[in-house]
Amino acid sequence: LKEHGGVSKSGTIVLSITTEDGRVWKAKTFADCSYEGDLMAQAGVHYTVGREGMEVYHEDLAGVRVDTPKHQFLWKISPLDEKGKLMPEVDPSPMGENGAGDKKVQAYNFRMILTDSPDNKLPWTKPEGYDASNFALLAKYLGEWKQHIHREPTFRDVMNPVMIPNHEADFNNNGAFSSDYIGKSWTYPDAGYAERQKIWDDHLLYTKSFLWFLASDPRVPKQLQAEVNSWGRAKDEFLDTDGWPNQLYIREGRRMVGMYVMKQADLQTDRTKPDSIAMGSYNSDSHNIQRVAMPDGGVRNEGDVQVSVKPYEIAFGTILPKKEETANLLVPVCLSASHVAYSSVRMEPQYMMLGQAAGVTAAMAVQGKTAVQEIDVKALQKRLREQKAILHIDQEESGE
Template structure:
């Protein structure tokens, strides 16, 4: 059953297949958006509203990225700096939940108003920040339909030979099905940065060493323990406790972690943001993967043996008795260390990595709900939960998008660093603002010199105030791809990206990218050369927030 469940779910391309070419090779658009994430939707809608011909070339079948795939407990930071179409999206969510018919599994007054430190529902601002996945998908599809945006779904870029360059410009892209999309401006809105990379733009994968940008919180962070995603009490890592010759338990690396502030190619952990339900009429039992191996979770049993019981901390409630369930604790839904090659992997290899993550996470939930060695209070409580039956119905309740927290990051005209996030420097060409914690999930799980197991890479450092994101973080360096904008895999260091990489910010930047594209088309110039003052005026008139309230 599980293989059927995930058959179309994979966000990696199948082997090339011959299709009929529905779009003539000569068809051209003002703006070609590659990627059906929340940023891709917003960029396309904004370009269409500005009167431009636009198409979304989407590898995905379902649009909206993580916002429509389980991440309903929105990581907002300071909501006052979320503007433009990003805020419009959350306003439309609010409008949906004003309907009595929106509350099927619980009464509105039962939901309460708990959010990320502020209200989940802002009645005064007419926005709602916490929502069910299908609601987000409906809102995105509604916005696209109203703007009459053309969407080509399940179209995968031919990364090896599908980007045609004309000098410094991208002339067209070709997908594995053989379709060609010509354009004047291209926007890479993917989580992976595949178009950016295929166009020859500079980028980075992994963590930079401290000396690259002078950052305290970048590079390997051995000994730094933020949040609660580490081992608080000593846990033996060996198959036979105390016997290194017996080998390590699964999910622990034998590779030394590296030295503090050293750069590496490792990537912070991925997971799926599950939407769970505890309503007996809307609950699917956790599936048992075909490859299920309870030995993969032996380390979790040892953590339970220390007295740890905080399994349910990140069962964050969204409307209708559902959750956005995220990673929490030393051993949870984050599949630490199993995604390092994902950013640059082939489609086939990405498919394997994603399936490994599905098997791991489904197996974890099944293990905790069924294995008799799991403490009874956890098993009993978890048995009252299951996948929400009315979400992701084509895949039996499993999210369609893996949480690619970080992949490639462009090295563009301006590299955002922790100095920007900490307000130690600022830009005079902002196109949006960020405010969330500099948040990196764990990168590796290793054996300490004392012979215990520990996680490394989890960082949480709060900016003192909202900060500006520079226009140059959306553009390649001069001399590279003069008609490409990158609002998701933008130009940022690893640790700064930990703050910027939030769905509301991706939508903010996508809105600004589309308006910048419109200006570049008007003036006939490279995206790196547009008149920023004109862009600023346009963005402010469109409801974007570019300054703190006390600034001019």
């Protein structure tokens, strides 16, 4: 989308969008299926960024999470170096009061595809701009590991590999200091294109540097270093970006405030919806949001939420802007949900299901010459069921 002036509207109707290459795209109905939600924002749809406080939607998982045991430092460790200076990758700001809202965003990272096949792996190389001092806290943490855990650290202690075919694995964040670039995603949602590119590039340099540190730094325990060097980027993955992923993992950005705001209760107690258009079941999962120096002299990660849920239904209103704002736009990715609810619904399978519902809704709105908010929900659900969508818990449990 053109960064400024990319949306042409008449009243509540989006008439066309203009892309950066100057092309103009006219349509009767639009769907913003992006991670960033720029079309939604330029169309004048109300949205939010960051975390609501506990009081906003009466969510006990909302806001700052003082007690975050997962992906946490496993013992008290000082964030200060030998000169008493705060180490890099630690925020000097206070954590905030438990349950308080803020505008901070959970960590992004790059999901790596690595291989341990000698014929298919690329060796780790020192990236341009590498600064080993950025990993002083990690070096200190790994150096104290055996003393506290009574074994050497392994690759699984600093990343989470999930095996896939052909001697490859999807490596994600794991532990206190990993591939999540904590605290560096906060401005991304509302940033301009140039700033977003810089944030993206900084995340890529961090990822390359993190892996090079593990593979080469003499402070890394030898057993862990040997294990890291037994893996490498797969030659047959991401061919156009030298084996590095071509998509930054935007876990959360803008969130629409639409016809229905999905909340913690919708995952836990109010799990059925008469206007359901899809279902979710992934646990509430927000990654850490900040890493802070504590008054007690230690360092803590904050923001992680991991709470299991049962299957729940997703209301049609979560992908609909308010009609008085825009009548021919659907938003199935930056959907209308609190930070807590988004932590579960933010998974690609749900985006696919909601995207399917958005596509059918768009077609019905065009055919019926009506606002997307006014289509017949029962008729929409009938079409989705014909396409094998699972919309209700009783339907899921019965296997129908």
